Amino acid sequence: xxxxxxxxxxxxxxxxxxxxxxxxxxxxxxxxxx
Amino acid sequence: xxxxxxxxxxxxxxxxxxxxxxxxxxxxxxxxxxxxxxxxxxxxxxxxxxxxxxxxxxxxxxxxxxxxxxxxxxxxxxxxxxxxxxxxxxxxxxxxxxxxxxxxxxxxxxxxxxxxxxxxxxxxxxxxxxxxxxxxxxxxxxxxxxxxxxxxxxxxxxxxxxxxxxxxxxxxxxxxxxxxxxxxxxxxxxxxxxxxxxxxxxxxxxxxxxxxxxxxxxxxxxxxxxxxxxxxxxxxxxxxxxxxxxxxxxxxxxxxxxxxxxxxxxxxxxxxxxxxxxxxxxxxxxxxxxxxxxxxxxxxxxxxxxxxxxxxxxxxxxxxxxxxxxxxxxxxxxxxxxxxxxxxxxxxxxxxxxxxxxxxxxxxxxxxxxxxxxxxxxxxxxxxxxxxxxxxxxxxxxxxxxxxxxxxxxxxxxxxxxxxxxxxxxxxxxxxxxxxxxxxxxxxxxxxxxxxxxxxxxxxxxxxxxxxxxxxxxxxxxxxxxxxxxxxxxxxxxxxxxxxx
Numbered sequence: 001x002x003x004x005x006x007x008x009x010x011x012x013x014x015x016x017x018x019x020x021x022x023x024x025x026x027x028x029x030x031x032x033x034x
Numbered sequence: 035x036x037x038x039x040x041x042x043x044x045x046x047x048x049x050x051x052x053x054x055x056x057x058x059x060x061x062x063x064x065x066x067x068x069x070x071x072x073x074x075x076x077x078x079x080x081x082x083x084x085x086x087x088x089x090x091x092x093x094x095x096x097x098x099x100x101x102x103x104x105x106x107x108x109x110x111x112x113x114x115x116x117x118x119x120x121x122x123x124x125x126x127x128x129x130x131x132x133x134x135x136x137x138x139x140x141x142x143x144x145x146x147x148x149x150x151x152x153x154x155x156x157x158x159x160x161x162x163x164x165x166x167x168x169x170x171x172x173x174x175x176x177x178x179x180x181x182x183x184x185x186x187x188x189x190x191x192x193x194x195x196x197x198x199x200x201x202x203x204x205x206x207x208x209x210x211x212x213x214x215x216x217x218x219x220x221x222x223x224x225x226x227x228x229x230x231x232x233x234x235x236x237x238x239x240x241x242x243x244x245x246x247x248x249x250x251x252x253x254x255x256x257x258x259x260x261x262x263x264x265x266x267x268x269x270x271x272x273x274x275x276x277x278x279x280x281x282x283x284x285x286x287x288x289x290x291x292x293x294x295x296x297x298x299x300x301x302x303x304x305x306x307x308x309x310x311x312x313x314x315x316x317x318x319x320x321x322x323x324x325x326x327x328x329x330x331x332x333x334x335x336x337x338x339x340x341x342x343x344x345x346x347x348x349x350x351x352x353x354x355x356x357x358x359x360x361x362x363x364x365x366x367x368x369x370x371x372x373x374x375x376x377x378x379x380x381x382x383x384x385x386x387x388x389x390x391x392x393x394x395x396x397x398x399x400x401x402x403x404x405x406x407x408x409x410x411x412x413x414x415x416x417x418x419x420x421x422x423x424x425x426x427x428x429x430x431x432x433x434x435x436x437x438x439x440x441x442x443x444x445x446x447x448x449x450x451x452x453x454x455x456x457x458x459x460x461x462x463x464x465x466x467x468x469x470x471x472x473x474x475x476x477x478x479x480x481x482x483x484x485x486x487x488x489x490x491x492x493x494x495x496x497x498x499x500x501x502x503x504x505x506x507x508x509x510x511x512x513x514x515x516x517x518x519x520x521x522x523x524x525x526x527x528x529x530x531x532x533x534x535x
Contacts, residue, residue, distance in 0.1 A: 001235050005242035008074025012242070015081060016302050020295035026288055027044075030456045 038103065039202035039387075041279050046207035048292055051276055053210040053366030054267045055297040056217070058138060058334075061363060064301040065241065065308040066329030067261050071254040074244035079258035084298060087474060088262040090466035091430070092290040093459060094437065095268060097451040099277030100286055105377035106271035107518070109278065114441045120432055121378070122514035124271035127425040128374040129394075130506060131270070133402040134414045135371060136194070138331070139364035140186035140406070141166070142357050145335060149342070149353025158339035163411075166335075170408040173416075174498040177408025184406045190368070191402070195395040197369055198376055199388060202279045206373065210366055217362040218300070220355045225303055227352060228310035231345075237313020240323040241305055256481065259474045264422060266297055267367070269430030271374040278377070287455035308333070311341045318344045331411075334360060372398065382517070384524035412494065413502050419491050420503035423482045425510060431475040438468040 001009075041047040068076040102109035107121030144166060148154055154161040163169040170177045197205040228234060248254050267273060273293075277286070309323075315337070316323045328337050342353045372395065380390035405414045437443045444464045452458045490499050 001239045002243055004244055005074060005239045008077060008244050009238070009242040012074070012077045012302055015077075016295060016298045020292065020299045023288055023291040023295055026456055027285070027292070030285075030288075 039279055040281050042203040042207055044284065044289070046203065046211060047276065047280060047284070048289060048296075049210040049214050050206055050366075050370065051273065051289070051293045052296040052300075053214045054272050054276065054370030055265065055293060055367075056214070056300045057265075057267070057363050057367035058135075058360060059265050060297065060301045061304045061308070061360065062330050062333045064261060064265065065305040066327060066333070067257055068305055069241055069309070069327055071257045072245045072248035073240065074242040075246050075249050076254065076258065078249060079255045080261065080298075083255075083258040083262040083474075084294060086466045086470045087259055088266050088268070089290055089294045090463050091263075091268045091434070091471060092266060092273060092294055093287055093451060093463060094434075094447060094467055095273040096277040096280075096286045096290050097447045098437075099274040100280050100284065100454070101447065101450045103278050105278065105381050106274050106374060107378050108381045108522075109274055110436075111518075111522075113437070113443055117436055117441065119514050119518035120429065120436060121271065122517045123425075123510055124269070124274075124429050124433075125375045125378045126510040126514050127270045127421060127429055128272065128371045129398060130417065130421050130425070130510060132368060132371040133398050134405045134417055135364065135368050136190045136398070136402050137183065137187055137405040137410065137414065139190050139361060139368055140183055141335060142360035142364060143186040143189065144182065145339070146354055146357040146361060148339075149357055150350050152339070152343055152349050152353060154339045154343075156343065158343075159336045161339075162335045167411055168408050169411055173409070173412035174495050175409045176404070176413070179403060179407055180410070183410070184403065187402060187406050188399070190365070191395065191399045193365070194369055194372055195391050195399075198372060198391045198395065201387065206369055209369065213362045213366050217359055217366075220359045220362070221300075221303060221307065224352065224355050224359065225307035225310070228307045228314065231310065231314035233313040233315075233317025234310035235313065236317065237309040237311065237323055238306065240313065240327075241309035256474070256478055260478060263430065263475070264426065265301065266294060267370065269426050269433060270371075271378075272370045275374045275377050276370065283454060285455050286451045287457040287459055291457065311338070315341045315344060381524055382520075382522060384522075412498065416491065416494055416498055416502040417506055420499075420507050421510075424479075424503075424507050427475055427478050427482065431472060431479060434467055434471045434475070438464075438472070444468065 041050070068080070071079075098109050098113070102112040104112060105121070106124045107118050110121035111118040145154075166182060168177075168180050168182075197209050199205065200208075229238070263269060280286075312326050313323055316326045319326070326337065338356055339353070342349050342356070345352055375394045375398075376387070376390045379385065379394050380387055383390075385393075404410065407413075437447070444467060448459055448463065490496060491503070
């Protein structure tokens with residue numbers, strides 16, 4: 001795989017799966033607070 | 035009228051919403067759209083569209099359902115009496131979509147069985163069009179029913195109607211809690227196997243390699259917005275109906291973020307799996323990856339069986355996993371689509387859920403038989419194209435225009451969402467709904483009309499375009515207006531109940 005393809009793959013994974021993980025963690029954080 | 039049902043838990047609602055969003059399009063549409071529109075560079079417009087249209091519309095629909103606590107027609111009626119027709123139009127669009135969507139799920143069930151012993155043989159294309167669909171020679175010829183498709187289709191409807199009869203918590207929620215995690219696990223197994231195949235790296239390279247020259251092309255941005263719009267089940271009553279079953283104290287914004295990112299996360303997973311498999315196929319055939327790229331029904335029922343034929347081992351098992359993934363993804367979406375008109379009929383005519391499921395469901399079952407005929411595939415192709423590109427897009431455009439500009443509902447919806455949500459939405463949300471989304475959807479409509487005036491879709495005969503395309507879309511609008519003129523038999527529209535939550 002070319003460097004640019006690997007970079008885009010990592011960026012896509014970090015933003016999309018990271019966004020999903022962050023929004024789930026936010027639920028956990030808020031429920032712990034309350 | 036029966037007491038309004040509710041989701042049993044937040045987890046259950048999220049599973050159902052994600053189950054609705056994750057459908058066949060995630061697996062067979064996204065990978066090819068991304069590849070054809072800049073590969074890795076497509077992620078930029080895709081993420082922009084997700085943040086400026088997908089999530090904002092999802093928040094808007096979740097809030098409307100939660101605030102007005104009704105099906106799409108009832109919720110829009112409660113926004114303003116003059117908006118009820120739009121709710122019915124969205125419900126009727128959902129009705130049309132479910133009639134052919136069920137047929138595709140039926141094909142996937144057949145192919146799950148065909149996977150045992152890879153019964154499609156060396157020429158999956160001939161097998162699909164000849165033996166399975168018994169496709170008529172010319173588009174426009176309906177022919178007779180194909181028993182091999184009718185039987186699994188009736189099974190699909192029986193399961194769907196049974197789940198809906200069981201209700202929101204005991205039926206839809208329970209099914210999604212089982213189907214969605216199973217789907218993810220099955221697809222993960224496929225992806226892990228696909229990326230370890232010979233040639234997978236070339237496939238992934240083709241998928242992720244960015245073509246930055248395309249980023250300035252307007253069509254790429256329209257494709258990104260189209261993918262987000264069609265993939266998230268927004269614009270045709272589903273998310274609004276589902277959120278109307280949320281308990282009063284339920285989060286909205288964070289749920290929308292989870293639903294949208296989970297949907298995109300599955301799309302990304304599908305892209306990796308599909309292109310790794312396509313890379314393997316290209317290597318086996320000694321051709322470049324771009325020669326084997328395809329999408330839609332061709333990818334699922336012709337290209338994938340060919341790929342499974344070439345697998346080094348356990349061909350049948352991976353066939354079962356792939357087609358069962360299609361069945362699970364399709365069923366969770368189909369159930370959400372049918373629920374929109376079950377809820378609408380139940381509320382409008384003040385009938386029991388059982389009656390609404392039976393009348394709406396049986397009507398859809400009978401009409402879906404049209405797509406189980408010799409000419410069903412052509413019919414399906416035209417109806418799908420027109421109901422999505424003219425029905426869903428125009429209904430979505432009308433929705434944002436009416437809510438943002440005519441009835442000026444955004445401030446009320448914003449304060450309602452912020453009153454119950456973990457994540458507070460600011461003025462960015464109003465800008466996206468009022469300006470970005472109408473402009474993009476408006477351009478998409480304009481472009482659709484322009485293209486169709488130039489030439490018939492896929493060069494199909496004009497009679498087929500007029501009947502299966504324009505007539506179907508036109509009929510949904512006329513029936514929607516007629517239904518909105520008829521009064522409500524339930525007391526659901528009383529002023530005291532207007533804002534229930």
